[in-house]
Amino acid sequence: MTQPAQPALEKKPVNIAKRRQYVAAYALSMPFMVVFALMIAVPLFYAGYLSFFKKQLIGGVSFVGMDNYARALTDPSFLGGVGRMALFLVIQVPVMLGLSLLFALILDSGMLRLQRFIRLGVFLPYAIPSVIATLMWGYLYGKDFGPFAQLAKSLGLPAPDFLAGGNVLFSIMNIVTWGFVGYNMIVMYAALRSIPAELYEAARVDGAREWRLAWSIKIPAIRGALLLTTIFSVIGSFQLFNEPNLLRVIAPAAIGQDYTPNMYAFQLSFVNQDSNYAAAIAFLLGIVIMAVSYGVQLTANRKEKAS
């Protein structure tokens, strides 16, 4: 940036006004900067610093350079967790966002009765903390006393085991989807409401029906909102913690303590007393999330340019 140096001095009144503006801008953004530095930047640097050391129960602390990172790249617990979350991502996120988009389009079409009631109903699960949602679903999944099991039993069928090793990932996907469909729907719905009505009129004059409107006008117009919700979902998937951690209580054999990378980092730090390695894991996870989010954004931008 170039300074508006000498000439500006001559226009004194303007300069004072500008300086006041600057002062006000800094003063107003200062609280954010302070909190950002204390709560985000400092812990981040500290974690980065920690990740270059190794602390043994016997022998104390030593500098190990990139050793913790090298160890993580061959650690089946970490790689397994990342792989599991990648699978989670490619299945759960499209389903969830697809449902959100569907609900948003239906609401926006205005063809539904009880609009407000349904909108609130779809959104409501988001208002329930994930901890409580997981406890609730944990009960529903129960293979002795859960309603699904009871129903199956009364029909003489074997009770479905939602918490068995092969099923539990899908059971978690269901909880997350249930919780977040409404949230994403509201973001998309808000974007849909801001599309100028003239576009619709023009399209209707050309003879477009509702589904054609949705496909050719609405969806392209809310691309920004779709990208935003996708990126949020990518980040959320890799950071999964609450749902599997709570389900672990009722399915410890199916959900290991290293089930997700976040759970693994927590375990390393608080059970294995190895916060240095946990810090390295956290950093690597951050890099994975950045890379995937960037990839998503890049693909979206390319498509936009191509169209």
Added chain:
Amino acid sequence: MKKDTKLAFWTWVPDIQKEVDLFQAKYPSVKVEVVNVGQGGAHYQKLRAAIQAGKGAPDVVQMEFDKLPSFTLTDSLLDLTPYGIGDLKSDYPGWVWSGVTPGGKGIYGVPQDTGPMGMLYREDLFTAAGLTVPKTWDDFAAAVTTYRGKNPSSMLTNWAPSSEANMLGLFWQAGGRPFSYDGAKSVKINLTGDAACKKVTAYWNDLFKSGNIGNEPDFNDAWYQGLNSGKYASWLTGAWGPVFLQGTAKSTAGKWRAAPLPQWDTSKPASGNYGGSTDAVLKSSENPIAAAMLARFVNTDEKAALTLANEQFLFPPATKTLNNPAFADATSSFYGGQKVNKQFTDISMTVQEGFQFLPFNDYAASSYDKTMGKAIGDRGDLNAALAAWQDDLVQYAKGQGFTVAS
């Protein structure tokens, strides 16, 4: 003890303020602040964080027996020997006292409660199935089959996947001594080389393979429901179990009884311990004398100890309290008027000495979950899982700089 002093006391015992009040009545110049920072993992995580931060740690802290060595390892606890705690030694059964002297050096806590293991069982279900109380483990295995044959929807017992402490109690009973720690740099890890541990593992492996016992995780709603609804006819647990069950399986009141664990050798009755805690003093305490006095008083003052036993239902570690008629002769209608305390007092006298924990028991437990626990949950091969547990622990210990013997 006349100087104005403030002590912080972290504990999860409900209403321990009662015993603390007795202490403060005797030493009015000492002010004790009782704090409950949560149970289990949360308690130790906060404690470790406070120790690491160098401030905010309490003076006195409740600590389970199996966690003590991991805090003496980091040199966080005060050796209470200079504070005269050693004269309490003769008040406890030997196995209790050895629990507060990890590695045999120093005294790092005052025993608060213990969990010698016994069997709680449904007398009505046993009778209906024509079973008598199994005296030996062979009897128990036979009872498992018989019971299942008569009750396809119910099982004689459940053995949960994530219960390392519970399994160690059974190893302990069988004479297994897989771990030891010299208080410095050496640990012994010998799960697969210990004949008793192998015997117990193979025994349970067969029970799981038969499919006739449960493998449900414990301490969650489905398990409570199972105990309430007769899904399980017995529970092998520590001496704190009877009161716990009473609060959990209310609708089965009057139907339960307590008995010793089945035995490997009936001529030498034995038991192991599952759970129990101590009160330890942090090395960082600025008032070590007052802190040591508090830990001592709360657990050994006659009135305080009896209140802990009869009102907070902690199973007492001291011989005197165990044999006090006000404790031992108490009957419980939940157990059909049986003298349950007396039953467990007798069991407590049969717990063998010499069992030790690793100085990284948190890790040992989580490693158990992913090896033994996983095999239990999947009804896989427990014998192979024991070897996997052994290997994982050795690897961790070496990585942490210990000298490992097996």
